[in-house]
Amino acid sequence: MGMSVTISAATEQDAEQILKLQYLCYQSEAELYGDYSIEPLTQSLDSIKAELAAGTVLVARLGPEVVASVRGTVDPDGTARINKLIVHPRMQRHGLGGRLLLAVEERLGAAGAVKHYQLFTGHRSENNLMLYRKHGYVPVATEAVSDRLTLVTLAKDAEPAAYAASA
Template identity: 70%
Template sequence: MGMSVTISPAREDDAERILKLQFLCYQSEAELYGDYSIEPLTQTLEALRAELASGSVLVARLGDEVVGSVRGSVEDDGSAVIGKLIVHPRMQGHGLGGRLLRTLEDLLAEQGRAKRYRLFTGHRSETNLRLYRKLGYEAVSREQVSNRLSLITLEKIAPAPTEPTNLVTSA
């Protein structure tokens, strides 16, 4: 019998595992754009620990292994900025990224702080763009970062707060 993947808030002792997974997952993005100096590949453990302390960070676990993560924080204007949605390559294509994103959206909505969700991805990241559009995000802007990269910002309106969701989910 196989194990199920659970989603829960990240713990402080998850930082190293998240950082290692992030480094693995962003290799394909770096290759796609020919840029290995992107922030997810150069982020320090200290910077990640600061994100854990200041924002909402979720992890997906298969047993004790961290196989996915996503981060979010709400700005003063009510925009929930979501970033670094990562899923281990062997776990991709099974809906885990969507589950992580929806769980984070629900968490931020429950807290009653988020008016809209905002995230971004590169213009060549078709898999990411497909997922975000499937989940209701729409492109609101495009910024030319370099001759190889344009960042597409996507948003969707947050629903009104509802009853709290069970923060630990499994499938």
């Protein structure tokens, strides 16, 4: 590829690129479920800026271009919620989603308060389900959102080593 992809914390200046990438990446999900009104396609720039201020947002860059992103927060009960893991279609199938997933887990777990990681995807999103299972996530719940979409919640426990490293 020539240039290497770097992963770092997102800044407010990345918000517009994240929004455009999110819109591009979720087209295939909307098509898969026949629903173009899903939240990632209707989210506003201001809402993304608020997420940048309130939680952990990482981006992967190829040069100056944001080619992937992920967001996460940690609940008071120690559950790290990971969401909107997106990778530019031309960058998929090269391990970038897995790298970003590991990076956000590490960043969220750095404070030592994380007991579990949790995320969700649609029941027909086989590539997402395969990626999450590969990284140790197991289905723990399902929720029928509509007659076309069931969300699958997957979770895994934080590594005991993460607790020791932060103690």
